Amino acid sequence: DRWTRVGTLQDAATALGPEPRRVFLTTGRKDLAAFRATPGHHYILRSIDPPDDTELPPDCTVLLARPPFDHDAEARLMRDHAVQVLVTKNAGADATRAKLDAARTLGLPVVMVDRPILPPAETVADVDGALTWLAAHGFTRRSV
Template sequence: MIRPLILGGTLDAGRLARALAAAGIDGRYSYAGRTQAPAAQPLPTRIGGFGGVAGLVDYLEREGISHLIDATHPFAASMSAHAAAAAEIARVPLIALERAPWTPGRGDRWQSVPDMAGAARALGLEGRRVFLAIGRQHVADFAVAPRHHYLLRLVDAPDGPLPLPDATVILGRGPFTVEDDRALMVEHGIDIVVAKNAGGDGARAKLDAARALGLPVIMIDRPALPPRRLTESVDEVLAWLGHGADRGV
């Protein structure tokens, strides 16, 4: 029996869930639970952590999961590491549905940095107006640079005070258009953008808007992830499932 589990939360994961449902595949979908109102999926859905590697192994075995698909965000390093470890222990084949990273094009003014700390340092000593387009998980990493004004666009309102003394929060759920992001940056007087190299089309608008406005971008490199089979294609995942009747795929 083919019963895949999608570790989701991305636009690509949603596309895959719809493809599985359309193909009549008895899949499962999992959200990490970081947003208050996640998008509905056409598959049975669970929300929340598994409790580490052991908890994920237990779920795979209890639910009869035949294949594991890591379609989490490229920066969800802990979850990807847990998925790789759990798949090996449970002897469940694993594939990662992962967008290719962005690369700079003509007119882009990107500075690559290895991590959040590097991005905070790269902002420099002079106060700037920063579009901090990194989500809410790593906002505290920029508390070491309180001299800047930060614009944050979040899916959910913060639970409490932000660790940044000078910040503006707007709420919104992507994908966003280049026109909207350009207008947002102009309205808030943004002079630099900080972004994670997520890849894909859904979050690219801010980069195209920055290029159009001639703004520099501090681009945070992806974290190191465990080796695993990779694809950018939903169709390839479906083909993989179709040829994966034995659990040694």
């Protein structure tokens, strides 16, 4: 595997480097500003819903599709669009598995945006603990 792990979408855009590449962008339609600021690449953006045209990078192909996606379909898409690098977010589940496996099969590099670090929070081990916590914070069975 040829992965570059980054902390933010801005870091992902920077990791693409200055050399023009065909980038399969699966980070969502709402977080495109970093890639608009990194022209020179051709972006293949896959989204469930159509993005706002004013948000798109200058050289962008938009593919509207709804998951799940399987390995063969992902590999075919990457070949058909001559993808040279995959940029995706760590979804923390099997949601990204097929595209990562397809990138591996095709020998493509991956820029992986790590999940944000969540602030510390109180946790409980079971339902009784949750009910105790709720009661201590002014919630009653009736209000929950």
